[in-house]
Amino acid sequence: MKSFFNNKAPYFFITPTLILLALFSLLPIAVALVISFTNMDLAGLADYSNIKFVGFENYVSVISDPVFMQSIYNTLFYVIIGVPLVIVFSLGIALLINIGTHRIFKAFRVVYYLPSITNVVAVAVVWSYLYNPSFGLFNYVLELLNLPAIPWLTEPTIAKISLIMLALWRAIGLNMIIFIAALQGIPKSYYEAAQLDGANTWQQITSITIPMLRFAIFFVSITTMIGWLQFFEEPFVMTQGGPLDGTTSVALFIYRNGFQLSNFGYAAAGSFVLFIAIIAITLFQFSLQRKESDLT
């Protein structure tokens, strides 16, 4: 009897979470795929007999929806501007912190990490205040410097950049920690050898540190990019996608169609387009990485 239980023991341990993951991660993919081919909406939610299969209609109309196109453009804007900035800043700060041997440099890790753990809604509320055109701190500082005021959240392109600044501020911490971990994994002997050969600090950074960090940079760029393709809370709280859908991201488009307009089928089709885009871009990055490591 006991050995019977022992054989079952691993299943006893893993079953609860497997059920939860199956129910809320795997099954939903199938459900999303099915409803993306239907006209599921509030009426369908109330009575399943109202649901009709519409074939590819949702996909066809979502791809020709100008708001969806605008949201794709905005999301690409976030990714193309945001991801390189995250990498440059978090790597730069990690390098600076790694130079230090004094205790205070450990405190810097905490300071730069703090924005990452704080609540995105709270932070978006605070930044909305900072960005306020008349009472905000940023425009006041610009005024002190005799610079013209900036319409932070009211001009579509500037609003996108404003949201990127906020998201950048939040994204640096975690990625900086990843870079610091990778930096500490580089053997000291490499630097000692380079110093004996007379390499200066800049040469050491460009010919030892950066090449040794290739995997960390790849890891950070993939995870950051996937994260930014799903950019949601910042535009949701700060601009509600405005002005003129200038900050609507694909994720916000899906949320709005799904939960504010209750076009579940239509939103599910949009979410699959996003999913396919994420997979395609990730695979592209992987192949790029492979090509690059073949070259060296």
Place this chain on the structure above:
Amino acid sequence: MNSTTASSAKVGSNVTHKWFQWIAGTLLTIGGIIFMVPFIWMALSSFKLEKEVLQIPPTLWPNEFTLDNFKYLFNNMNFGVYLKNTLIIVLCSFCGLFLNAMAGYGFAKYRFKGRDSLFILVLATMMIPGQVTMIPVYLILNSMDLTNTMLGIVLPGLAGAFSIFLFRQFMSTIPSELLEATRIDGASELRIFLQIVLPISKSIIAVQAILAFIGGWNSFLWPLIIANDESLYTLSVGLSLLKGQYGGNYALQMAGATFMVVPVMAIFIYFQKHIIDNFTISGIK
């Protein structure tokens, strides 16, 4: 740096290194102050009167410290209820942590049919973007009559692949001989887990508990989607509601934000060494 003798090269590099330290320290200090500006501004504004916040030029230090904003949150808005709901979610996420620890142990210390493929399946769930599952999970919960309930808010977030992964990584370092010895002494599998494995895994549990606290405290999307009733709102949802209702009252908004941000900051600063070190160890490898 071009010195010919080894010793002067060493002295030279020490001096330059010192210089680099100073430059790095100065840059990081300036950057750090800029980084902290939003927090400082938030905290100081939350103690200002409403009219002082709208004053031009703005004041840095409140002329008159007031706690009225915080009182208003609890007396005139339902921040007490939001706080209660948020704490319930935090407690539930601790239960989820226990389930994840069990799964991590199951994957780490047993051989069974399909183990590796199941584990890969678990990891694969990390790749699925939240936007794809958002709508179907809502529909699934709706068919289970769980929309607008606390259970519906917490269920989707209970199991986490990354958490299972971290537990598995840690628990596979526990020596199997130790577990085997206890097994021979007649302990049941559940008792081995509760009395041997969990105490050994204290450090990883502590780190994950802090992360679970932060995650639960900050939970926004599911409460927003699932809760129709204000009585089920969390602090995040309440705060976004506050921003909509009291758009012009920045002092009140800052008080709400401070109330959300400061506890997490305090916990993080207190435990930061463990969290950051854990990331350094397990995050990248």
